[in-house]
Amino acid sequence: MQTPPIETQDDTVAAPTASFDDFGLRPEILQSIRYAGFKVPSPIQQQAIPLVLEGRDVVGQAHTGTGKTAAFGLPTLNQMALDRGVEALIIVPTRELANQVSDELFKYGKKLGIHTVTVYGGSSYNRQIGLIERGAQVVIATPGRLKDILERNMLADFAPSTVILDEADEMLDMGFLDDINTIFDFLPTDRQTLLFSATMPKPIKALAERILVDPAFVSITQEETTNKDIAQQYYVIEENERDDAIIRLLDAEELEKTIVFCRTKREVDRLSNVLSSVGYNAKGLHGDMEQRQRESVIRGLKENAIDILVATDVAARGIHINDVSHVINYHIPFDPESYVHRIGRTGRAGQKGVAITLVTPLEFKELQRIRKIVGTQMAHSFIPTKQQVQSKQMSRLVNEIETQKIYDEATELFNALCDDMDQTQIAYKLISLLMKNLNVKGPQTIGVPKQRLDKIMEAMERNDRGGRRGGGKPRRGGYNNNRRRQGGERGHGESNQGRSRGGRR
Missing domain, CATH: 3.40.50.300 (P-loop containing nucleotide triphosphate hydrolases)
Structure with a gap:
């Protein structure tokens, strides 16, 4: 029928x-x-x-x-x-x-x-x-x-x-x-x-x-479709700043669980190693991994044994974990549908989420296209400076100290320290000990400065006006003319051998 x-x-x-x-x-x-x-x-x-x-x-x-x-x-x-x-x-x-x-x-x-x-x-x-x-x-x-x-x-x-x-x-x-x-x-x-x-x-x-x-x-x-519980942000950076930008954002944001999306398997392996080397509990996920490895990584994310999952689009399909706080697009997705799929990993089950996208000046026009097709609001932000992150970390440390429960053993240790030092010296030393872990990595500033970004925006507007008058020439090269998934991960799964046998009903 x-x-x-x-x-x-x-x-x-x-x-x-x-x-x-x-x-x-x-x-x-x-x-x-x-x-x-x-x-x-x-x-x-x-x-x-x-x-x-x-x-x-x-x-x-x-x-x-x-x-x-x-x-x-x-x-x-x-x-x-x-x-x-x-x-x-x-x-x-x-x-x-x-x-x-x-x-x-x-x-x-x-x-x-x-x-x-x-x-x-x-x-x-x-x-x-x-x-x-x-x-x-x-x-x-x-x-x-x-x-x-x-x-x-x-x-x-x-x-x-x-x-x-x-x-x-x-x-x-x-x-x-x-x-x-x-x-x-x-x-x-x-x-x-x-x-x-x-x-x-x-x-x-x-x-x-x-x-x-x-x-x-x-x-x-x-x-x-574009979940109102997801705050969407983008940062304009140079191509060689992607790793520094990711690390700076991870240092600045209060993360619970994060998924970072990459385009290729090789990129997943490299970035997960980079994040692990600077102290983050990060693991990669892609189609070349054995099934036991993949299941172990997903289980680790669910059970809070892993904080950051670095994954390809294909590998992350079907991952539905309700408490992912952040999604980061290491590269801009290939198309609007991929963007919606990616950011949908956060802001689930009524919880709030944050979706962050890194773009270069050459990719900015593609981001605007996705933004228009999806019909969503994306706020532009600048990568925090080293000093801004240090200030945030100090505020968190103050809050942790103020809310920390005092244990009986701490009282005993404090009394023992008072035998050799005065109370002010003890406080300074303990705070200094805590501050040893507040290490902000990378250069002082990351990303395209505001003055240059304004010029890029003005040039794009002039080009758009020229294109509408019909006087513009098509741009050769660049991101928009090379959107094939070269070197990327293709669909994985079981073999596709069946043929249709005709209609049903």
Whole structure:
């Protein structure tokens, strides 16, 4: 059965719901929601949850960090009979996202006794099949491994009543579209199908038209896409100042967890080593690392054993950690979609976040293009001077001293020191000891000075006016004419071997 083409967002369905209680979810799920700390539904949850509960097929367009997992997960768990085998299949692009979706759904369905199983390459087929056959209600799988299992007929009576595609556009980018088409040839036609994607390129629209029946289309607005909880800043620097700028910003900002995005695997390795060498607890993440290494790094970030993650775009896909305080773009992203994906790693679950982008004068026009397309506010700032950072660090030290609890052992040590020194001398020595760790690295000033930046802005405005009159010549070379990902990381994942077998329904 062919569905009408999905063309625009004009048919977006709005739901005025402002409380999870209004959805009519099971008490056990509501209890899990409250335990997770959710107060009110996000926009995508308000729109999608009622439709999924009605049994509708749904196309949901929303970027990372908007609550998509709960938008499809909560109503799907709510509708489960819990007296049969696998009831829900969720297909995701990466192992990391499979594990995180599994953890989140297990948390929501724990009070109902719901079990989840992840299925991806690099792990034992027998172990994964065994876990499913022992009573899992939810399977979260990557396309390559799932296709292999279905083609080998390794699962008996595999007939999920709900099938969900999450991050569909990322699966397209990673070359999994043929695998997805093959997978749906093995699935029952009598099912509810949900497709979630940050963007809707033509191949994803065509896929949606093939696998969904009379779908409702839900979307968040552009204002909601660029999360208002994220403060966006940019700094104009010279190309050779990137490392000094990153270190100075890390020294200046009060960081909790930070993700620094680089373009290439080599750059990730180099920068993570640079940050580690100056005392930061930093680790790299990219597609050439072994799976155990990747999982160890992500676990370290979640468990606060790592403060700074340096990653490529591809490697960081599917990382959903709610307490990332800062995202830093070491280089400007290649396109507006990548920018939105990157900054969406912070400002999640109602928390505030900061997104910082480093640009050179040659890249400044590209930043303005992204800014215009995304429709977001980015504040320009200057890299703090050495003296400004030292002043900030002194203020923090004063605050730490004022709020420090006094231990009994400290009193004993102080009394012992008083035998040899007066109290003023003791105080000076202890403060000096603390100040030994306040070491601001790099030159006194970093970045393009205001006077030169003003001239660059004036020249850009003159060029724009000249271009509009038709008298300008196209600029040769430069960033805008060389935006191919040379040397960068291409999509990773499992092999893409499947071919579409034709239509379904």
